Amino acid sequence: MRNSVDDLSHKATKPTKFFFLQVRYILSALCAFVGKKSLIIFLLLLFSQITFAQTNDDTISLAGVWRFSMDSADKGVQQKFYEKILPETIPLPGSMVQNGKGYNVTIHTQWTGSIRDSSWYFDPAMAKYRQPDSLKFPFFLTPKKRYVDPAWYQKTITIPTNWKNKHIILFLERAHWETQLWVDNRRIGMRNSLSTPQVYDLTGILLPGEHILTIRVDNRIKAINPGPDSHSITDQTQGNWNGIVGKIQLRATPKVWIQQIQTFPDLKDKSVQVKLFIHHDASHREDGKIILFAKSFNTSVKQTILSLTKDIIVSDKDTIVEINYPMGNHPLTWDEFHPALYHLTAEVSTPAGKDIKETDFGMREFGIRGTRFTMNGREIFLRGTVENCDFPNTGYPPMDVKSWLRVFKICKSYGLNEMRFHSYCPPKAAFEAADREGFYLHVEGPSWANHGSSLGDGKPIDKYIYEETDRIDQFYGNHPSFCMMAYGNEPRGGHQVEYLNKFVDYWKARDSRHLYTGASVGMSWPWVNEEQFIVRSGPRGLPWVEEQPSTMFDHRDALKGHDIPYVAHEMGQYCAFPDFSQIPEYTGVHEPRNFELFRDILATHHMSDEAKKFLHASGQLQALCYKGDIEAALRTPGMAGFELLGLNDYTGQGTALVGVLNVFWQSKPACRQGRGYVTPEEFRRFCSPVVPLARIPKFVYHNNESFNAEIEIANFSEGIINSAHPVWQLKDKSGKMIASGKLPETNIPIGNCISLGEVTYPLNQFSKAEKLHFSVSIAGTSYKNGWNIWVYPDKNISPADSSQIYYCHQLDKKAEDILKKGGKVFLLCAGRVEMGKNISMHFLPVFWNTSWFNM
The missing domain is CATH 2.60.120.260 (Galactose-binding domain-like)
Structure with a gap:
């Protein structure tokens, strides 16, 4: 068979x-x-x-x-x-x-x-x-x-x-x-x-x-x-x-059959340890032989590995056979850049018949060096998103490889290389697609043991998590994309720490192909000391509520005292306005009545014609905040990565429209000739294997100041960038070049916080308000990033100018008359807003949504 x-x-x-x-x-x-x-x-x-x-x-x-x-x-x-x-x-x-x-x-x-x-x-x-x-x-x-x-x-x-x-x-x-x-x-x-x-x-x-x-x-x-x-x-x-x-x-x-194959790649030995679980339905001894055969695929380099034959004796109901299978002198490795795969065939022949099992695997070793993850010995940085099992037209995750390939290709187009599956595990098709795309997966047991459940308190869920993760490892453990596993999300329970420490120890001893953590959690959860990496909300967020926006900050303080990889949990959660144009996309089992309700409310307030403008404005702010958060992570020494929540929208928990893509992984068109408010190319400028960065103290200047930026770079590509030529440019809003310069030529190693130099430029040539764009790139490559700055004349409004402004606390008839005549009105609403007064307003967007969190 x-x-x-x-x-x-x-x-x-x-x-x-x-x-x-x-x-x-x-x-x-x-x-x-x-x-x-x-x-x-x-x-x-x-x-x-x-x-x-x-x-x-x-x-x-x-x-x-x-x-x-x-x-x-x-x-x-x-x-x-x-x-x-x-x-x-x-x-x-x-x-x-x-x-x-x-x-x-x-x-x-x-x-x-x-x-x-x-x-x-x-x-x-x-x-x-x-x-x-x-x-x-x-x-x-x-x-x-x-x-x-x-x-x-x-x-x-x-x-x-x-x-x-x-x-x-x-x-x-x-x-x-x-x-x-x-x-x-x-x-x-x-x-x-x-x-x-x-x-x-x-x-x-x-x-x-x-x-x-x-x-x-x-x-x-x-x-x-x-x-x-x-x-x-x-x-x-x-x-x-x-x-x-x-x-x-x-x-x-046949009644002697291969129940399971496990593959354990060994890059140093250039071999794979093949573990076969053979089941015997009869009570008598069976003599037989095993033949292993492998060939490469998903790569332009074709390899056929020499077959290996081994004689076996099957005398027990369950027999485990371990074989070290040499992969030749030049085995192809699997990673995000070159996801070469091997197809392994195992044939067991006995008097009962012939059974053939097949599995795919990759020659890869996912490990840890200090506070960083490594893939095949090279340090990597996780740029991830959370997938929430949100598939409205079927109501369950895709069971075909093609659908998952689409998702991972879209994620890669936005510069991502990793995905966390929140309190569930996807089907085999997702692992197969991630294998082909070179995408790292963080899977979880099917549990968020909270809101009516708990972990570690002796309830049936405690045993079930072990049984379920055993099954996950059995069915999906060979996939090279399967890199990390946790029990699930944010548990409740007075004994959760003891439980999760034992859970991590169990898996560290059981299967070394993956790395393990207790749970993905916020900062209020207790620490699990045995976990191999941390997924926690400490190193995330923008300090732009208490201080003016800048790019000077990072999250090194959140990482202090931790000597294992630390991944930012559910980074972002920045809301944008609903995209009503997606409503016709809901052709399956779920109806977007929440979107219809929101659209009705907008119409009730006579603002339906403003919907696209609201989407565009809120989306631009959302994208700016994701840029700020991601760049801060890339500026943080020793940080292991982040997992966004999310690249696409979340349609539950009050409707959390936190994605730059809708729930169908489509861009949100908003006043840009059908394009989304942030394109994949724009997103990759600050989220990709190589990102130029700048520490800029502020974005708004007077023309009697100088613009200053400390330039650095994060390089998590395939290797060292030799003889790199960094350049900078300053342009006005029309794209006209104002100034440019070169930074010293250098070799850029793997890592981040790599200084490229400093740029200082006086702004006294600007006599009127200007919007400028500052960019840094590596000549001859696609690596480029940029930031907008604003320059204003250094002058105050004179009393004469101020007298032409009408100040009021409500939009009264006088204010309306002045506006109709083209005059100026300063509307002061502080402390007088009734609808929505429980929602704190500041530069940052709403976090997640106000139905789930009162802010």
């Missing part, structure tokens, strides 16, 4: 008489409902799927129409649904909400997630949005249907005769959440992984012939409570859906 560690090709079963009766019943119903023309299209799609599926004798695809029943009263087990023919149908893979199953959302819907600001439920101004026919929630997107209870899925299958005496499993790539399985009338068991495939061993149960599979899927939070705001289950992001997605298959192997 040929298959990968967790992926196989498809095969359909042979139709049976019962199958044809089912089809006739379904087609008759469809014909009556949709008409003959639509039915013909459906048939073409159905049979093209069946034809495509017949490709492998050892795999049966179960994709297609299943019988179905809801069970909101939770009586299905008691009433033995598994003994009945379920009355409805549903296509799988898919979710209930994708297929219009479930209940309509109402004001009484009990959400999976916290609602911090409940004023919507009793605010008179929101009364019209609480009506059944016009419900518009501001908290998050609204699902078209919702169902949080057991649901039953059933399918009749036929096991071919050549599967007799084979090991057989049922493979459910991603079920949400707990499944129970019956074969015919026999209960097989329960599985409950939120992060990995759910697998049932059906050896000796699925004998050749016809059987009925019945699966009960339950998406309620029960004894195991990850926390209702965990992105693995919450309505804040993907939604608490019910269904099964990805591959749904039966798989057959």
Whole structure:
């Protein structure tokens, strides 16, 4: 049998008489409902799927129409649904909400997630949005249907005769959440992984012939409570859906078969340690042999590694075989710049038959040197974003590689090289795409054990986290992109430190391919001493509330006393105005009623025509703040990186529009001929492997002052930049050159805080107010960064000029008359604002949003 560690090709079963009766019943119903023309299209799609599926004798695809029943009263087990023919149908893979199953959302819907600001439920101004026919929630997107209870899925299958005496499993790539399985009338068991495939061993149960599979899927939070705001289950992001997605298959192997392959690259030894977990269903000894074979891909350099053969004896039910497999004299390494991969085939041959497993891996070593991460011995700097399982049109993460390649390519176009998955783990497709793109992944267990849950207090979640991270390592551990892992996000619990210290120790001893931390947290959480790196909110933020904007500051004080890598947790969270042009993009399971509500409020205040201007202005400020935060991180000695929150928007928790991209990873068009308010090219100037930096004490000057900047650079490219020629320029707003100069030629090593020199320029030539642009670049490269400065004449407003200004505390009739005549009005509103007075206003944008945090 040929298959990968967790992926196989498809095969359909042979139709049976019962199958044809089912089809006739379904087609008759469809014909009556949709008409003959639509039915013909459906048939073409159905049979093209069946034809495509017949490709492998050892795999049966179960994709297609299943019988179905809801069970909101939770009586299905008691009433033995598994003994009945379920009355409805549903296509799988898919979710209930994708297929219009479930209940309509109402004001009484009990959400999976916290609602911090409940004023919507009793605010008179929101009364019209609480009506059944016009419900518009501001908290998050609204699902078209919702169902949080057991649901039953059933399918009749036929096991071919050549599967007799084979090991057989049922493979459910991603079920949400707990499944129970019956074969015919026999209960097989329960599985409950939120992060990995759910697998049932059906050896000796699925004998050749016809059987009925019945699966009960339950998406309620029960004894195991990850926390209702965990992105693995919450309505804040993907939604608490019910269904099964990805591959749904039966798989057959010989009774001596490879259960798992682990690959441990060793760059120094130019080899990979291959660990094979071989399972034996029989009780007698089997003699056999293993053949390993590898070849390179995802690179222009083609390598075929010499195969290796080893004799083995399989006498126990579970046998572990470890083989040191030489990779030749010049193995290709994997990193963000050159993500070369190898495809490994392992073949086990015994009298029971031949089993072939395949897996991909990269020759890479992710490590630590002081306070920095290293990749293959070279220091790197993490430029990351947080991915929150926010996929509105499906309600669950993409199960295909193409969709994830799109996401990672977009992230790379904005200069990023890393992604943290907040309180959830993505499917295999994400790891495969990140492998190909050279993108570093920080995965988490499926838990934000807070807001009704806790960690380390002896609850079932404590054991579940170990079980779940074990499964994550089993299914995804070989992927070179899998670099870091944590339990999850910001836990609650009086014993969390003891728990997380043990958790980190467990994983340090178990698998050295990845690095481990306890949790991603804010500054109020206790410290976990055993963690290998820190993800905490200390080294982030702009001090521009208390002082005028500048680029002189960094975060070295936050790093004092820490001798391991420190990554800034959820950097940014700067809000922009809603982009109403994205509303038509919501074509799937979630509706943007929150955006519609915000748009209505704007219209009520007669400002609909200002929406794009508000988006552009707030977006420009947002981008400026992300630039300031990222540059401060790059100026900080020894800092290991940052994880933005985020490059794209977050549609939950009150609607946090913190991305320069919308939730679909698209730019937000705003008064720039369809372009976003910050382009990938503009963003990469301050967020990329090499970034010129300037320490500038302020951005506003009088013309009797001199502009001064201390120039430095951060270089986290492939290596030293030899014979670099730094240059600087000062231009006016039209692009006209005012002044330019060269800094000394130098070799730029890997690292940051590398001084390139100083620039001083007198501003006395400017007799009127001017906006100027100062830039620094490395000649002959794309490395360039810049900052705007403003110069004003050094004079005060005379009393005569001041007398021409009308000062007032409200926009009264006199003020309106003066404005209509082209006069000047100074409106003083301090202390007199009523609406929004609980929101502190200053130069920085709103943090996250005011519904989740009162500021």
